[in-house]
Structure formats: C-alpha cells, structure tokens
Amino acid sequence: MNIVVSGGGTGGHIYPALALIREIKKHQPDAQFLYIGTNNGLEREIVMRENLPFHPLYITGFQRKISIKNVQKNVQTVANFLRAVSKSKRLMKKFIPDVVIGTGGYVAGPVVYAASRLGIPTIIHEQNSVPGLTNKFLSRLVDKVAVSMEEARSFFPEEKVVYTGNPRASEVLNGDPEKGRASTGLSRDKKTVLIFGGSRGARPINEAALGMLKAADRKSYQILYVTGEVHYNKVMEEASAMGCPPNVKICPFIHNMPDVLAAVDLVVARAGATTISELTALGLPSVLIPSPYVTNNHQEKNARVLEARGAAVVIPESELNAERLLAVVDEILSDDQKYLEMRQNAKRLGVPDAAQRLYEEVVSLIKA
Structure with missing residues (x-):
C-alpha cells in the first residue's frame, strides 16, 4: 500500500x-x-x-x-x-x-x-x-x-x-499519570491545573499566569505552568522576583503530553483543534482562551462548541487577566458537582x- x-x-x-x-x-x-x-x-x-x-x-x-x-x-x-x-x-x-x-x-x-x-x-x-x-x-x-x-x-x-x-485523540489515551507526575515534580495528593499556551507559549496567558502566583500559595490545588521555550527565561526571572510558591511548577515545554494530561484535573489552554481533541478524548474540563490571530477566528468557534455543551469555560483574550482566570479555576475546582458534569460533558464530545x-x-x- x-x-x-x-x-x-x-x-x-x-x-x-x-x-x-x-x-x-x-x-x-x-x-x-x-x-x-x-x-x-x-x-x-x-x-x-x-x-x-x-x-x-x-x-x-x-x-x-x-x-x-x-x-x-x-x-x-x-x-x-x-x-x-x-x-x-x-x-x-x-x-x-x-x-x-x-x-x-x-x-x-x-x-x-x-x-x-x-x-x-x-x-x-x-x-x-x-x-x-x-x-x-x-x-x-x-x-x-x-x-x-x-x-x-x-x-x-x-x-x-x-x-x-x-x-x-487516540494517541493521548495511554498516558501514564505516574510518569507525568515524575517528569514534572507534581504531587499525587493535590488536584492539578495545567496552564499552557502551545509549543511557543502565549504572552497574554503567561501574564495572567504570573499574576496568579501570589494567590496560588493559598490554594489547595497545584499548578503546572508551561511557558513555551521562547518565554521561559523571562518568566522565570519574574517568577523568582515575585517568589514562586511550592505548589507551582514552571517548565518551558512538555515532551510527554499524554502522560502529563493523564495526571491533571483541569486544563487552561488555547482552543486549537489538536488540544480540543485531546481534552475531549480524556474527558478533561478546560478553561479555553482562543487565539484571536487565526484564520476565520476558528479557535473561538471551536471553544464555543465545548462551552455550549458544558465542557469548558471560554475567556476571550481581551477579557483575560489574573483575577478572572483565578476566579474561574477556583469555581470549577471548588464545585464537585460542576466539575463532574464538565468531565462527563467533555467525554461525550470525545472520539x-x-x-x-x-x-x-x-x-x-x-x-x-
């Protein structure tokens, strides 16, 4: 063939x-x-x-x-x-x-x-x-x-x-959560939020994530924050100056995404087609921040499909800031019923x- x-x-x-x-x-x-x-x-x-x-x-x-x-x-x-x-x-x-x-x-x-x-x-x-x-x-x-x-x-x-x-979507199903935690230093005893803006990162998402750091120290969950290799050094300088809490792990890139996705509870990300397929295959709730710089604004349209089905919360980039992002993450993770419904709704959309x-x-x- x-x-x-x-x-x-x-x-x-x-x-x-x-x-x-x-x-x-x-x-x-x-x-x-x-x-x-x-x-x-x-x-x-x-x-x-x-x-x-x-x-x-x-x-x-x-x-x-x-x-x-x-x-x-x-x-x-x-x-x-x-x-x-x-x-x-x-x-x-x-x-x-x-x-x-x-x-x-x-x-x-x-x-x-x-x-x-x-x-x-x-x-x-x-x-x-x-x-x-x-x-x-x-x-x-x-x-x-x-x-x-x-x-x-x-x-x-x-x-x-x-x-x-x-x-x-089929390639993320066999992820090993233990390998995901071991490679990133995550604790198995805390809920985990993964924040990433794609392989190169996204400046608005990085700014919001950095703004969350001070408040993150008081949270019961942990954050894995992926900056993108282009932004990593600058982000680490700012995070060090602010004081990075022990429940926040920062890295430039993830090479074993299936393992890491298997270890997290909530994802904050762009709304590209690959990301959407991975989240729904695994039934992962998400906070989606669509890129406004893509053809036909297709990321927002992708994200709104998940939002309409109760699988995600959408924050337009123009409305993104640390306070808004933190409030949405807190709301999802503090409400067990809402979280379970989002998981089930995401799973229904998966193939x-x-x-x-x-x-x-x-x-x-x-x-x-």
Missing part, C-alpha cells in the same frame, strides 16, 4: 496526519508513505524526525485584503500553485499512491488537486468546526471529507462527509477511536 499524505503550516494540520500514519502502520506494517509539505512550515522538521520520506513544494497562501500589491501577490500565488500541481503529478507518477490524504494547510491544495486530476482516490481531514479555505476548495474534488466536529459538516457536500473525530475510524475510511476508499 502506497500512501501520500500532505498537510502543513501548523501542528494542527501535521500531528493528525502523523497520528493517522501511525495507525495505518499498526494495521499495515508494509505500507509505504510519502509526505509532501513545505520547507518553511513546521512539517519538515517534525516529519523528518519521524523518519518519513519528505518532499517539499513551494506554495503560498492567498491575500484576502484587496490592494494592488495583494493582487500581484495573488497572481504569483496562482503561478506557484500550478507549478506545485505539476510537481505533485510527477511525484505521484513515480510513487504510484493508492490514496492521497490531505490534512489542511496551503500545501495540501496542489497535492490533493493533482491526485484528483490523476484519478487517484482522495480524502481530506478537517480538524476545526469552521474549515479553512484549502479544504473548502478541495471538498468539491475529493472522494471523502472526514470531519472532527459535527459543526463542520454543513460546509461540505453532505454526501461526502464522514464523522471520524481527530486521530490525534477516542478517531484514528481507527479514519483508517477504515482510507481503506474503504482504496477498496472501492
């Missing part, structure tokens, strides 16, 4: 692709993969670390604001797209894939488009509640559209849509077998 996978730009497009690849390998150890991405996204480093064959394309995104300069850029984008389609066709004629899978990002556009023109079975995976431009465009050409959230269904041709969930579901859709396409 030969499979081409394409997705890039952000981890939200890359990690689901890798989760699916691992699931396919479990069932089909002899499967061969070719990952097509870009050199300037996160995917090159991440994919090559997985020892997967990687081939780069040069592709840029469309400028949505109207101006003479942007019109010129969009003309160049079309030219880049056509060149990327041509290169993708050459790669596929050599590799001869049985199926081509796109998980989002600009680079998936020419790859999946090329496959559709060559008559190769195609499937795209949409992680968010509101799809991006690339997947909206590709949905008219592909054989199947897999969605992580039911709310995305209405944006695509109904007859093509299958609800699979996000395959990344723990998402990787298996998506794998089955891929296999059905090949056999069709």
Whole structure:
C-alpha cells in the first residue's frame, strides 16, 4: 500500500496526519508513505524526525485584503500553485499512491488537486468546526471529507462527509499519570491545573499566569505552568522576583503530553483543534482562551462548541487577566458537582477511536 499524505503550516494540520500514519502502520506494517509539505512550515522538521520520506513544494497562501500589491501577490500565488500541481503529478507518477490524504494547510491544495486530476482516490481531514479555505476548495474534488466536529459538516457536500473525530485523540489515551507526575515534580495528593499556551507559549496567558502566583500559595490545588521555550527565561526571572510558591511548577515545554494530561484535573489552554481533541478524548474540563490571530477566528468557534455543551469555560483574550482566570479555576475546582458534569460533558464530545475510524475510511476508499 502506497500512501501520500500532505498537510502543513501548523501542528494542527501535521500531528493528525502523523497520528493517522501511525495507525495505518499498526494495521499495515508494509505500507509505504510519502509526505509532501513545505520547507518553511513546521512539517519538515517534525516529519523528518519521524523518519518519513519528505518532499517539499513551494506554495503560498492567498491575500484576502484587496490592494494592488495583494493582487500581484495573488497572481504569483496562482503561478506557484500550478507549478506545485505539476510537481505533485510527477511525484505521484513515480510513487504510484493508492490514496492521497490531505490534512489542511496551503500545501495540501496542489497535492490533493493533482491526485484528483490523476484519478487517484482522495480524502481530506478537517480538524476545526469552521474549515479553512484549502479544504473548502478541495471538498468539491475529493472522494471523502472526514470531519472532527459535527459543526463542520454543513460546509461540505453532505454526501461526502464522514464523522471520524481527530486521530490525534487516540494517541493521548495511554498516558501514564505516574510518569507525568515524575517528569514534572507534581504531587499525587493535590488536584492539578495545567496552564499552557502551545509549543511557543502565549504572552497574554503567561501574564495572567504570573499574576496568579501570589494567590496560588493559598490554594489547595497545584499548578503546572508551561511557558513555551521562547518565554521561559523571562518568566522565570519574574517568577523568582515575585517568589514562586511550592505548589507551582514552571517548565518551558512538555515532551510527554499524554502522560502529563493523564495526571491533571483541569486544563487552561488555547482552543486549537489538536488540544480540543485531546481534552475531549480524556474527558478533561478546560478553561479555553482562543487565539484571536487565526484564520476565520476558528479557535473561538471551536471553544464555543465545548462551552455550549458544558465542557469548558471560554475567556476571550481581551477579557483575560489574573483575577478572572483565578476566579474561574477556583469555581470549577471548588464545585464537585460542576466539575463532574464538565468531565462527563467533555467525554461525550470525545472520539477516542478517531484514528481507527479514519483508517477504515482510507481503506474503504482504496477498496472501492
């Protein structure tokens, strides 16, 4: 079985692709993969670390604001797209894939488009509640559209849509809480709040977390605060000057997230698709602070889905401060009934077998 996978730009497009690849390998150890991405996204480093064959394309995104300069850029984008389609066709004629899978990002556009023109079975995976431009465009050409959230269904041709969930969810289910505590210095006797703003961190979340430090010393719970490597040194200077309480652990990055998630009780985070899939698979209550800097404001829309189902509390970044965050965390952890309901509601939204579901859709396409 030969499979081409394409997705890039952000981890939200890359990690689901890798989760699916691992699931396919479990069932089909002899499967061969070719990952097509870009050199300037996160995917090159991440994919090559997985020892997967990687081939780069040069592709840029469309400028949505109207101006003479942007019109010129969009003309160049079309030219880049056509060149990327041509290169993708050459790669596929050599590799001869049985199926081509796109998980989002600009680079998936020419790859999946090329496959559709060559008559190769195609499937795209949409992680968010509101799809991006690339997947909206590709949905008219592909054989199947897999969605992580039911709310995305209405944006695509109904007859093509299958609800699979996000395959990344399946990878957090086997976390070891003891390993999570050992790696972070957490106590097993206290409830734990994990605060993180993604791999690079998020300045507004860091500012709110720092503002909580003085009050945290009086709390019965403990806090694991992940700053992001870019912000770590500055945060540690400020935390040391303020006096960091013993029930607060600060680290730059978490490499064993499944283990750590298994050890915590409440998560404060952004509302990216991967985070949402992990929280709901585990049934973890959350305080979500959506990034306002993403396309179509999709993080807030993701977060509002969980809020509407009683699985999360949403704090817009414009309303975030230490006092508000502390009050929300206190309210959730001090009310056992509310906390239990949030856990149950999050669990109902989860799709723990998402990787298996998506794998089955891929296999059905090949056999069709």
